[in-house]
Each structure stands twice: as C-alpha cells, then as structure tokens.
Amino acid sequence: MSSTTTRRSLSPAPGIAGVVAVGAALAAGELAAVPISPDASPYFAVGSSVVDLSPKPVRDWAIDTFGTADKLALFVGMGVLIAVIAAACGYLERRRPPLGSLVVAAFGVVGVIAALNRPNATWTHAVPSVVAGVVGVLVLRLLLAQLGPRRAASRKDGVETDGAETDDVDARPAGRASMSRRFVLTAAGVAAVAVAAGAVGRKMLTDTAGVIADRARILLPTPRTSAPPVPDGVDLSGSGATSFITDNDDFYRIDTALQVPTLTTEDWRLRIHGDVDKEVTLTWDDLLAMPMTERIVTLTCVSNEVGGDLVGNARWLGVPMRDVLELAGVKPGSDMLLSTSIDGWTCGTPISDVTDGRDALLAIGMNGSPLPFEHGYPVRQVVPGLYGYVSATKWVVDWEITRFSEAKAYWTTRGWSAMGPIKMASRFDRPADNSEHPAGEVVVAGTAWAQHTGIERVEVRVDQGPWQPAELAAEYSIDTWRQWRFPWQATKGEHTLECRAIDKLGRAQIERYQATAPDGASGLDDHVYTIV
Ligand SMILES: Nc1nc2c(c(=O)[nH]1)N[C@H]1C(S)=C(S)[C@@H](COP(=O)(O)O)O[C@H]1N2
Ligand SMILES: [Mo]
Numbered sequence: 001m002s003s004t005t006t007r008r009s010l011s012p013a014p015g016i017a018g019v020v021a022v023g024a025a026l027a028a029g030e031l032a033a034v035p036i037s038p039d040a041s042p043y044f045a046v047g048s049s050v051v052d053l054s055p056k057p058v059r060d061w062a063i064d065t066f067g068t069a070d071k072l073a074l075f076v077g078m079g080v081l082i083a084v085i086a087a088a089c090g091y092l093e094r095r096r097p098p099l100g101s102l103v104v105a106a107f108g109v110v111g112v113i114a115a116l117n118r119p120n121a122t123w124t125h126a127v128p129s130v131v132a133g134v135v136g137v138l139v140l141r142l143l144l145a146q147l148g149p150r151r152a153a154s155r156k157d158g159v160e161t162d163g164a165e166t167d168d169v170d171a172r173p174a175g176r177a178s179m180s181r182r183f184v185l186t187a188a189g190v191a192a193v194a195v196a197a198g199a200v201g202r203k204m205l206t207d208t209a210g211v212i213a214d215r216a217r218i219l220l221p222t223p224r225t226s227a228p229p230v231p232d233g234v235d236l237s238g239s240g241a242t243s244f245i246t247d248n249d250d251f252y253r254i255d256t257a258l259q260v261p262t263l264t265t266e267d268w269r270l271r272i273h274g275d276v277d278k279e280v281t282l283t284w285d286d287l288l289a290m291p292m293t294e295r296i297v298t299l300t301c302v303s304n305e306v307g308g309d310l311v312g313n314a315r316w317l318g319v320p321m322r323d324v325l326e327l328a329g330v331k332p333g334s335d336m337l338l339s340t341s342i343d344g345w346t347c348g349t350p351i352s353d354v355t356d357g358r359d360a361l362l363a364i365g366m367n368g369s370p371l372p373f374e375h376g377y378p379v380r381q382v383v384p385g386l387y388g389y390v391s392a393t394k395w396v397v398d399w400e401i402t403r404f405s406e407a408k409a410y411w412t413t414r415g416w417s418a419m420g421p422i423k424m425a426s427r428f429d430r431p432a433d434n435s436e437h438p439a440g441e442v443v444v445a446g447t448a449w450a451q452h453t454g455i456e457r458v459e460v461r462v463d464q465g466p467w468q469p470a471e472l473a474a475e476y477s478i479d480t481w482r483q484w485r486f487p488w489q490a491t492k493g494e495h496t497l498e499c500r501a502i503d504k505l506g507r508a509q510i511e512r513y514q515a516t517a518p519d520g521a522s523g524l525d526d527h528v529y530t531i532v
Contacts, residue, residue, distance in 0.1 A: 016187055
C-alpha cells in the first residue's frame with residue numbers, strides 16, 4: 001500500500017464499500033420480510049417482477065439457453081448486475097456525494113414498487129425495501145467515512161485521482177494506515193453481520209417446516225377409479241428409451257415462481273366464481289370427500305423445443321375437474337376457466353376441454369405421493385392434451401368462469417396463443433446425438449406423443465431416404481406418450497436420422513420447423529451418427 005506508486009490506480013475501497021452496503025441492504029430486506037411475507041423480500045420482489053416483465057424473446061432465450069435452470073441463471077445474473085452497480089455506487093458516492101447514496105436509495109424505491117405490485121401485496125410489503133434502502137445508505141456512508149476526507153478532485157490534467165491512498169495521505173499523513181485498517185475491519189464486520197442476517201432471514205422466509213409436516217401427514221385416499229395397470233411392452237426403457245413413468249424427482253419443472261409457494265392443506269381453498277349458478281369455496285376436506293380418479297397423463301410444456309425434454313409422464317390422483325365445476329354450475333355462454341395460483345399466475349383453459357369427458361383432474365397426488373412442492377402442493381390441475389401454460393395450474397386457489405373474449409391469462413398477455421393444444425411430436429432418446437458406433441445393428445429408440453388423440457405410427461428415415469416404420473411399444477392410453485425403437489442396419493459413414501409420428505386420425509407430425517412461440521414448436525427431430 002505505497003502512497004506514491006498508486007496515485008492514478010483505482011482504489012478498491014469505495015467499490016468494496018458499495019458492494020458491502022448493498023449486500024447489507026439486501027440482508028436487512030430479507031430479515032425485514034420475515035414477519036411480512038416471502039413475497040415482500042426486495043430481492044425476490046424485483047426478481048419476480050423481472051420474470052413477469054420480461055418480453056417474450058427474453059423468456060424464449062432464457063428457456064432455450066438455460067432450460068429448467070433459468071431461475072438459477074436469473075439469480076446469478078441479478079447478483080452480478082447488482083454487485084456491479086453497487087460497486088459503482090461506492091465510487092460515485094466517494095466522488096460526487098450524495099449521488100451514490102441516491103442510487104442506493106433508488107434501489108430501495110425499485111424494491112418498494114416491485115413489492116407493492118406483487119399479487120396479494122398490501123402496503124406492509126413496502127417495508128422491507130424501505131428498510132433495505134435506509135440500511136444501504138447508512139452503511140455506505142459509514143464505510144466511506146472510514147476512508148477519511150477526500151482531497152478536492154484534482155482536475156489539473158482532467159483526470160481525477162480516486163481516493164483512499166493518495167487523498168488520505170494528503171489529508172492525514174499519520175493516520176492513513178490505521179484509517180485503512182479501520183475501513184477493512186468495519187467492512188469485514190458489516191459483511192459478516194450481513195451474511196449472517198441474510199442467511200437467517202432467508203432460512204426463516206423459506207421455513208418450510210410447517211408445510212413439510214403438513215405434507216407428511218397426508219394419507220392419499222384410495223381412488224374410486226384406478227389407473228389401469230401398465231402392461232408389459234409399454235415400457236421399452238430396457239432399450240435405453242426414457243422410462244414410461246417419470247419419477248417425481250426427474251419430472252421437468254417450469255413455472256414463474258422464484259420461491260416455491262408454501263401453502264398448507266389447512267390454508268388451501270378453491271374459490272369458484274364468475275359466471276356460475278352459485279359461488280362455491282372448497283376446502284381440502286371438501287375435496288377429499290369427493291370421489292377420486294387416478295390416471296396416467298403425459299404433461300408437455302409449450303416451451304419444449306423439437307427433441308426437447310420439457311415433457312413428463314406421471315400417475316396423477318385427483319378429482320375430475322368436471323365434478324368440481326358442477327358444484328358451482330357453469331352458466332351457458334362462458335367458455336373459459338380462468339385459474340389462478342396462490343402466487344398470482346393465471347391460466348385460461350377452454351371449459352369444453354375440461355368437460356368433454358377427458359380425464360382433467362384437480363390433482364393432489366403424483367406417482368403415489370402428495371404433490372411435491374415444486375409441482376403444485378397441495379392442489380394442481382392436469383388436463384390431457386393441453387400444454388401446461390393453458391391447463392396445468394399449480395398451487396391453484398381460484399377458478400373464475402369467464403370468456404376468452406373477456407379475459408387473458410398470464411402468457412397470453414405476453415405473446416403466447418390463448419389456445420394451446422399440444423402438437424404431436426416424436427424425438428430420439430438414444431443413442432446420443434453425434435455418437436460413434438461400429439457398423440451393424442444400432443438400436444435407435446425414442447418417444448412420441450399426441451395427447452388425447454394417440455400415436456398410431458412412428459417412422460424413421462436415414463439420410464432423407466424413404467420413411468421406414470419403427471417398432472412401437474404397446475399403447476398405454478391416448479393420453480400418454482408412446483415409446484418406439486428402430487433396429488437400424490448401420491453402414492460406415494456419417495448419417496442423419498429423422499423421426500416423425502402419425503396420429504390415430506392419420507395425420508402426420510408437422511415437418512415444417514417452427515419455434516416454440518406462440519403455440520408450440522414443430523419440426524422433425526434428428527440425430528447424427530458416425531458409423532465406423
Ligand atoms: N402456478 C403456476 N402454475 C403453472 C405454471 C406457473 O408458472 N405457475 N407454469 C405452467 C407451465 S408453463 C407448465 S409447462 C406446467 C409445468 O408443470 P410441472 O412444473 O409440474 O412440470 O405448469 C404450469 N403451471
Ligand atoms: Mo409450460
């Protein structure tokens with residue numbers, strides 16, 4: 001720390017002060033949110049607002065690039081961005097006080113706006129962001145004060161020298177070292193307290209002990225109508241294809257929730273209102289008193305790319321949605337079931353698809369256990385044949401009967417189609433794309449789905465040659481995916497294989513490529529193999 005050699009170099013101290021101050025602010029915000037609501041956390045309120053305000057291309061890009069890790073990517077991205085701005089605030093405050101403080105305070109204001117605009121927010125949700133803003137400004141000033149007075153900016157040569165070293169030496173020749181040590185100690189102390197406070201706050205905000213105990217107490221009822229057993233020949237995973245049933249832990253997860261809602265069965269209600277004969281509010285006990293149906297249904301996300309894996313197949317237990325609607329009575333003329341989750345996400349499902357006899361379920365069980373928290377505990381929807389964004393509301397608490405001409409759901413206001421029937425698709429599961437194999441028989445296997453119509457045939461072609469039939473696994477039901485295998489006599493060289501499905505109505509899968517927006521991807525999956 002020579003005072004003469006660092007005249008023009010940027011001292012890290014103001015930047016560190018900024019980062020520590022904003023870190024302390026965020027930690028204080030977490031702690032202050034504890035008595036209010038997890039949604040009041042400034043970090044999560046802003047993050048959730050970023051998610052909700054992201055234009056469609058950004059969301060597409062995020063899901064394409066990060067897949068189901070898009071939330072982690074958002075957290076990391078936000079963290080880095082905040083740290084950079086925070087460091088800049090430190091320098092700004094050092095050079096042009098109180099500009100840095102003002103930017104930190106502006107962060108707090110952004111938090112207030114974000115928190116107040118979350119669904120179900122009350123004015124108290126502003127408090128943690130106010131606390132965060134105040135703590136941020138105070139810590140920033142405290143830390144910068146430790147650096148001692150700053151010499152008036154030297155503008156002789158148009159270049160400003162920053163601070164700590166040169167300025168402090170000039171101002172307080174004897175006191176610099178101890179001042180610097182004091183800064184380091186203070187900054188480290190504040191950082192340590194902030195990390196501890198933030199961790200405690202986060203732990204208390206995500207204290208899932210209550211809801212974990214709630215879930216552990218559930219004894220799933222015996223279904224009135226059980227799912228037919230899975231016969232031999234349905235699951236070809238012996239050949240390396242995806243297993244017919246997707247384990248809960250492996251099931252893809254897509255939602256806008258940055259914090260998984262923690263809703264107990266005791267607190268759960270489903271309010272049914274709008275164009276109904278009479279408003280009804282169901283409790284968990286009301287729901288459990290109704291006859292349960294168990295069905296295996298394949299769920300698909302509209303963001304699933306050609307060949308993608310945002311699709312899963314599970315055994316669901318629940319009450320037919322039609323029976324629940326009958327309790328309230330749907331008025332003629334209404335065509336949309338607008339469902340809302342506890343975190344305010346909305347979904348518009350055609351009433352005709354819920355009442356036409358398909359197994360649309362208000363589900364409480366997934367593969368023999370209560371719904372996992374990430375998959376909608378305690379109650380979610382499952383509707384065969386429709387993409388998740390128009391059918392599969394998790395943590396569902398509200399049903400409004402309305403019309404497509406009157407209401408728009410979450411993704412429809414963000415550029416996605418109001419209607420979302422699942423497009424038929426087929427994909428390769430094995431062997432891996434771009435892998436190498438010896439000449440001779442190579443068994444290629446995959447999965448195809450055409451929910452609620454059923455897969456009739458899957459075909460494979462090699463190097464744009466004629467379509468050849470693949471061997472199909474036994475069909476479980478028209479609502480589930482179907483596996484296939486293709487024993488291929490591979491010859492030396494590089495080959496491109498493509499697959500396509502044909503449904504029970506004789507329609508072939510759409511070959512023309514379309515990206516996922518606005519109503520689901522189409523096009524043929526292909527794998528390239530090198531045969532040696
Ligand atoms: N509350 C809520 N439910 C939701 C969503 C959401 O963002 N919030 N996303 C939907 C989408 S787009 C899909 S594809 C399915 C995914 O369900 P899963 O996560 O159980 O696989 O949930 C649907 N239900
Ligand atoms: Mo989705």
